[in-house]
Amino acid sequence: MEKTPSFIALILASASCCIGASAASTQKSMQPEIVVAMGKAADWQLAAEIKPKQSPTDWINGAFYTGLMATAETSPSPRFREALIKIGETNQWKIGRRTYHADDHCVAQAYLELYLSDKNPKQHADWIKTTRERFDYILKNPKTADTLAFDKKRRGNGDRWSWCDSLFMAPPAWIRLWKATGDQRYLDFMLSEWQATSDFLYDKDDHLFFRDSTFFPPRLESNGKKIFWSRGNGWVLAGLARVMQYLPKDHPARPRFEKQFREMSAKIITCQQPDGFWRASLLDPEKYPNKESSGTGFFVYGLAWGINNGLLDAATYKPAVLKGWAALMSCQQADGKITGVQQVGSSPTAHADNNSEPYGVGAFLLAGSEVYKLVGNK
Template sequence: MKLFICTLTAVILQLVFVAQAKLPDKSQIMTDMQRVADWQIEHFHDDMERENEWENRFNAWTYGALYIGMEKWAKMAPTNKYYEFLLDVAAQNNWDLGPGKYHADDQAVGQLYIELYRKYKKPHMLAKTLDRTNWIMNNPSTQPMRLNHYKYTERWTWCDALFMAPPVWAKLANITNNDDFRDWMFAEYVATVNHLYDKQENLFYRDEHFIHERDNGHKIFWSRGNGWVFGGLTLILEELPQGPQKAYFTRLYKDMAASLIALQTQEGHWAMSLKAAALYPTPETSGTAFFTYGLAWGVNNGYLDKNTYLPTIERGWQSLTSHITSDGMLGYVQPVGAGPGDAWPDKTEVYGVGAFLSAGSELYKLAQD
């Protein structure tokens, strides 16, 4: 009887939380997005204090992820200043990708250049991204599909890579009407799935070193790592024509979505280790933002049932906005890493802001006036 009462109480508390976590109106979503975007632009150079030189570039993956969300916000914003910011950054980068010829992280910024090309139709915006991807396709890496302590990074041997590079290839296939980009991407993507995807859990290991590792008996599925994959799937699916490739990505996306809604905490965030929330009680906003974005995108685009997924989306957004500081900083973003770790209310990262702005762009479409 006591167990029944405890269970009933937990269910009632969860239902109360769900009832409270309703979407704000569109104007509030716009306000929250603008506060976070403006704070990030004002503090744009702060991340340049990193010790690692490879992260201290405005065309690094960290910034590339920011630009994806910032460009989504720029489309919504009542002023052109956000596109002006992005154009200025791209010009500072000389429209270059990162230095690693094959490295997926160094292709992520290409997504910004492609979207700016789509808006402004200036050939120089696309030229270097096209050159890089053509070179990779014509000189395929012979490295094995394994990371081996970062010995092999020319192929997509870690799950984060599935956000950074594949959308570039899918977008280029549409822009150039060249299916070779799409086919090359698909083959490499499937190879990564076969290597890192757990078909029982419908989640991705971050890389090979986590496949057999356990944390107090729990499989280790890093929240942001799976967020990279899930968010990246939406960017790919938007570009694909009907056919076997789209069916493959659709099934992967839906299977992940079904797993993710079962793993959300009662507080609305996703734990840094998805299957071990009790071990990582600290909120974390980058993974949560990517999941909230990806699920909202799925409802908006007819991939997911609204009645099933909306409560999860609402709780996710409420959790995210509760961690915006009074001056507009998005807190509790886990620092650069490769697995579950720590996060703090007064610490942020540019990629977390990019994920938040992406989530807001889809929440805006869901919200009522």
């Protein structure tokens, strides 16, 4: 029987639907594997000893707690939420000791997310009491007159958000406190300070953030390119996602956050390497050949969040996310340990392939939580 063009088109369309359905089914089958991987990573970090110089309320652990909260929301096991509540109780729900420093505000994100997700939050006002007292003090005694220029010899570098990492550490806490209390001042302060930092550190040509003012040209990489630190920009992309998670879609500031998020995302996927990782230096990957999982984790998280929330085109970005997630999975050892994490620092550097840090585990867990949602969508 001769096949008419319309009949052939129908067969091709049916085949395409079957292939698409098969691919969707295969991706959805990833979800149990993701939950297992996240659980193993979280359990490993919870069992690991805190290094002597690491406070349980510092940013190193605070970033892990954000991932632990994401695990609690993804896994059916109650043990992760219970572990986070126990951490808060042990910390007496305190945040870091430095009044203005963004790094010492990071831990508040977990406290606030526990509060916001609790069925009876008013019974747990103590969970956010210290954070609110600290932020109220900052509002009454702001440091807005100080310079954003970064000088390691000058005291007060951390009084304002003068380094790009700070955009992950503090703003998500401030906007969560606004959500928890309804006090507009917290949101207004966050928006004002984010804009000041962005105006100062965001390169409008390359659509990436300098880590701080000490990395402005003429300081360059050995290949002559600008120095854009992978994890530093990962902090920012993840910070944008965690701010927009609560920033109302009809808020006047929303368009500029979305614009910056899209600009950064478009640039970031061009920096991904064939093996799925982003190297420590985004524009000079050959100088630091180590597979780096912390920056990669934050990029996977941010890009997946963007797809899941309709800000990024899935056809364009999903392949990069899945390739990045596969790269992250290759960094997980049998006992759950996440390796390939660049050590604490402020610039691109080489690192030991077996190195792990709590914030790197946090990035892995955040990434897993959004990839879980991504592969479960039709």
